[in-house]
């Protein structure tokens with residue numbers, strides 16, 4: 538099966554996505570964003586899926602705002618938990634782009650995506666990616682404790698906890714994947730094509 542079909546199949550059918558439903562700092566994340574909105578956009582080719590051979594095998598996934606595409610490393614296997622979690626994280630950014638929410642401070646966009654990733658993993662009974670020594674470990678543990686609250690029925694992430702996670706991200710920019718053209722704002726300027 539082509540990687541695009543794998544991505545669509547994952548978004549439409551992974552049951553842990555049904556639990557990814559919360560509000561963080563006024564932004565709403567909900568299952569149909571992935572299962573319908575992003576899945577349809579990928580199916581129709583509005584959002585691309587590309588294996589980037591310049592990436593090392595095992596490297597993280599990314600969502601490229603300029604080209605409106607997921608960029609995945611060679612060997613990416615969405616049937617495995619960690620790649621699936623990273624794709625879910627990136628799909629959270631893609632949904633912000635699909636909604637054309639405009640420029641968002643990087644720490645806010647990342648915090649939301651990390652909490653979505655953590656809820657997804659929590660719903661599967663998985664610990665944060667990589668354990669304590671992994672890149673982003675502290676922030677992923679913070680996100681995991683918020684995810685536990687969400688999975689226990691708390692819809693809104695409490696403002697203070699949300700603020701703490703964004704502060705962590707602002708103060709520890711090495712936790713955020715950066716490329717040379719990444720600024721402090723992420724421009725979610727929309728995805729061309731008909732829904």
Ligand SMILES: [Zn+2]
Nearest residue numbers: 626630647650
């Ligand atoms: Zn991210």
